[in-house]
Amino acid sequence: RSDGAVVHQGTKDGAGGFSTTWVTHGQPIGDYNLKSVAVDKDWLCRSQAPKVLSDIDVRLENLSSVAYTGDTAAPMLGSFTAAAQLKDATTDRPIADRAVWFHLDGVPVATCTTDATGTCSTRAVALALPGGHTMTVSFAGDCCWIGSSLDARFTVISPVPLGNLP
Numbered sequence: 001r002s003d004g005a006v007v008h009q010g011t012k013d014g015a016g017g018f019s020t021t022w023v024t025h026g027q028p029i030g031d032y033n034l035k036s037v038a039v040d041k042d043w044l045c046r047s048q049a050p051k052v053l054s055d056i057d058v059r060l061e062n063l064s065s066v067a068y069t070g071d072t073a074a075p076m077l078g079s080f081t082a083a084a085q086l087k088d089a090t091t092d093r094p095i096a097d098r099a100v101w102f103h104l105d106g107v108p109v110a111t112c113t114t115d116a117t118g119t120c121s122t123r124a125v126a127l128a129l130p131g132g133h134t135m136t137v138s139f140a141g142d143c144c145w146i147g148s149s150l151d152a153r154f155t156v157i158s159p160v161p162l163g164n165l166p
Contacts, residue, residue: 007032024060025093028143032058063089064145066100068137068152069119074126075157082110083121084137086148094118095145103136104128104154130158 007027010020036053067085074080082102086095094117102110105128112120135154141147 024062025088025091026095026144027060027062029061029146030059032060034058062145064095064139064141064148065089066137066139066148066150068102068135068150070102070121070135072135072153073155073157076126076128076130076159078126078157078159079123080126081121082112082124082135082137083119084112084114086114086118086120086139088145089148095139098139098142098145101138101140103138105133106136126154126156128156130156 008020008022010018034054034056037050038053039050040048042048065087067087068083069085070083071080084100084102086098086100087093088095094114096114096116096118098114099111100114100120101108102122102124104124104126107127109127110122110124112122114120133154133156135152136149137152138149139145139147
């Protein structure tokens with residue numbers, strides 16, 4: 001990281017190749033410096049000065065992916081379930097404890113916070129005229145994740161006419 005903190009380290013003794021994996025899920029977005037360093041030992045098994053084998057600057061940008069999993073229709077002024085799933089776009093791992101917003105034709109109708117499985121749901125009211133509409137589910141992003149959004153079709157159904165009630 002730009003502050004010089006070590007976020008991953010791998011070690012190996014002996015000869016031969018070496019590889020290690022840095023799991024970036026949830027790491028802060030930003031610039032990082034990746035170094036591979038070798039420390040050889042002399043014939044008396046004393047450590048020699050470290051040798052930098054590679055020195056690479058990278059930019060970490062964890063991409064999120066949000067999906068709408070709630071109801072796709074509701075009666076005008078009726079309640080419905082707004083639900084979503086938030087994942088790491090690269091690994092499909094769930095992203096927990098993040099706020100997700102729901103907008104019907106650009107008007108905010110609900111928000112909820114994802115759980116450990118990356119899902120959340122809440123009740124909302126269909127405040128729109130009957131017909132086809134757009135439900136936008138979005139995650140704004142934060143220090144660790146790039147935001148994402150998705151548009152889904154949502155239908156508002158005409159309410160039952162009062163004359164047709166039993």
